[in-house]
Amino acid sequence: MQSVAQAVERLRQLAAAEPLATLAQRFAEAGHELALVGGPVRDAFLGRPVNDLDLTTDAHPDEIIRIVRPISTAHWDIGREFGTIGAQFGTETVEITTYRSDEYDAESRKPVVAFGDTLEGDLTRRDFTMNAMALRLPSLTLVDPTGGLDDLLAGRLRTPIAPERSFSDDPLRMMRAVRFAAQLGAEVDEAALTAIRGMLDRLAIVSAERVRDELVKLLSTDTPRRGLELMVDTGLAAIVLPELPALRLEVDEHAHHKDVYEHSLTVLDQAIDLERSRSSVPDAPPDVVLRLAALLHDIGKPATKKVEAGGAVTFHHHDLVGAKLARKRLTALRFDRDTIKQVSRLVELHLRFFGYSDAKWTDSGVRRYVRDADALLERLHILTRADVTTRNARKAARLHGAYQELEDRIAVLAEQEELAAIRPDLDGERIMQLLGIRPGPVVGEAYRFLLETRLDEGPLGDEEAERRLREWYAARSD
Missing domain, CATH: 1.10.3210 (Hypothetical protein af1432)
Structure with missing residues (x-):
């Protein structure tokens, strides 16, 4: 964990560098807000590498594209349905997402997308308070409406709203809780643990692909054991990986x-x-x-x-x-x-x-x-x-x-x-040539015979392999 002063300086340097400096200027000129959000802000305080540049804005997808098109080397709108536009700036990739206020329907695996009006409203719909911090650009104002910095400093994983509501909106957050516990060494808030134990059946609406991806992220952490133990203790493993x-x-x-x-x-x-x-x-x-x-x-x-x-x-x-x-x-x-x-x-x-x-x-x-x-x-x-x-x-x-x-x-x-x-001394073409046979099951049998001989005795050399093959074929034909 870095000191607050060190983290702020690191964020200042990040915001002053490309592509964030130019993006902040262009969005401001277009009359729109822009903020660095979530993981990059959290990781700056943790002293971890900042690899992903996630941004959020009040601009809608069409307007985001209009702003980034002239200054990016490439852009894509594969996430347009959810308000996300990706863009490439040299070697840097960014994702810019419109403020959201959506939530999951009680029986759906996908959110009902609704764009929001404010940064604070967007942050309160995120998974955990330590991921619900943002840095306004270019003013470099830290926005933390749910106490994420205090929780980060305390090593506490807590939801911005009641955990029952948060996990109902997106049940995969229960899996994310154990993954972040392993990845960041944080303690999951007791209210969140209680909610997980009482809402396990809600995970059934999440697609197997999303559950798999979250399991892979957990296993990819430096110390996945802690998260796996939490999965077993909370009952998540009984649904996701019952063999454990x-x-x-x-x-x-x-x-x-x-x-x-x-x-x-x-x-x-x-x-x-x-x-x-x-x-x-x-x-x-x-x-x-x-x-x-x-x-x-x-x-x-x-x-x-x-x-x-x-x-x-x-x-x-x-x-x-x-x-x-x-x-x-x-x-x-x-x-x-x-x-x-x-x-x-x-x-x-x-x-x-x-x-x-x-x-x-x-x-x-x-x-x-x-x-x-x-x-x-x-x-x-x-x-x-x-x-x-x-x-x-x-x-x-x-x-x-x-x-x-x-x-x-x-x-x-x-x-x-x-x-x-390891392969036989003779390939299939040579086997067919020596035995005068056409492609078929006998070629496979001969190949396996030579392979087993090679495994037993080591390399035979072409001359000896040819002699053994002819003997095998003659005996087979008798």
């Missing part, structure tokens, strides 16, 4: 199995730390696929839990069951196909390593591990390492050592064999 609270399995008095819920959150924490430390790209965007896999990797355990004779608890095949559950949940949340495929595959593969720690694999086993992981190999490295949460220091050291050995062996084989792109 289901992980809170009853732990018997003899502790025959670990707390799967706490373990999963710890795996997420550790995966994020490893994601950062192992990345070769500075300021790389959060790896949402990895984070989803870390959070969901054990969701198959509740369905596969079994108490064996003697009290031992087992979760046989929870990796396969978990992969199916992950696929089902992410599909319901309208994730894209690639994300669904990658997350479910990581969940399916997350136990594969643990046999290695008991008995070293052959080179063939290592090749198959790489082949099965394919483009997900680095993510699987991170997920598997993060999955070690035992408090037994000796066991943890043994597992970490074993995985490091596996990674080292993969690196050596990769250097020798181009392991990341």
Whole structure:
């Protein structure tokens, strides 16, 4: 948190720079108000980078376009229905929105758009008081009708109006509350928490796509665990991601199995730390696929839990069951196909390593591990390492050592064999040419035979591969 004086100076410099300086001048000349609003103002006080320039005005969309068209390098009106016009100024992008006073209908997923007349009225319809501050341009007057600065300084997340009214107007704000709690380290106001617990059914009117986007934003924060815990504690998770609270399995008095819920959150924490430390790209965007896999990797355990004779608890095949559950949940949340495929595959593969720690694999086993992981190999490295949460220091050291050995062996084989792109020594065209056959199922069978041979033995070379292929075909034809 910066001091108020530092934040004001930062906002002054931002307003004096382009494109805000020119925009403020042009709107004033046209007889319209203009203010920097929401996140940029909040982040200036928090000392966070100001990446988005969100502006609000009393001008309606047609007038906004008339003002920005001559001075922008591009503009677009995809948000015109909601009063928002986007514009590009060199490398800077801004969004300018007409004052709003709309609210959501009781049964609708979309707001009934109504333009407002005043900045203060616009601010009171926003989600939280710390996001309901604005800086008038060019006068540099801070407008804070709901006490947002006091709440920001106190680390308190509070709605500008009664939380029941605010969350009814836009139920997704309940999800935003837990996301901002994680992102900004703020405490959610008790009245807001009470309202969330009593209004969970209202979230049903929000589209799955909007819920998904908010979940992704939460997982993309530096410390999503806090928000996820709030989702579980308030009941939001039971609606959005019911597999998460289901992980809170009853732990018997003899502790025959670990707390799967706490373990999963710890795996997420550790995966994020490893994601950062192992990345070769500075300021790389959060790896949402990895984070989803870390959070969901054990969701198959509740369905596969079994108490064996003697009290031992087992979760046989929870990796396969978990992969199916992950696929089902992410599909319901309208994730894209690639994300669904990658997350479910990581969940399916997350136990594969643990046999290695008991008995070293052959080179063939290592090749198959790489082949099965394919483009997900680095993510699987991170997920598997993060999955070690035992408090037994000796066991943890043994597992970490074993995985490091596996990674080292993969690196050596990769250097020798181009392991990341394992293919048979002969391609489909060469197979058809050698066997004198046309495209069809036999070509696929031959390809798979050569691939399995390559995985077992390493590169054969063209001459040996051709000999093996002819032998295989002759035996097949007998």
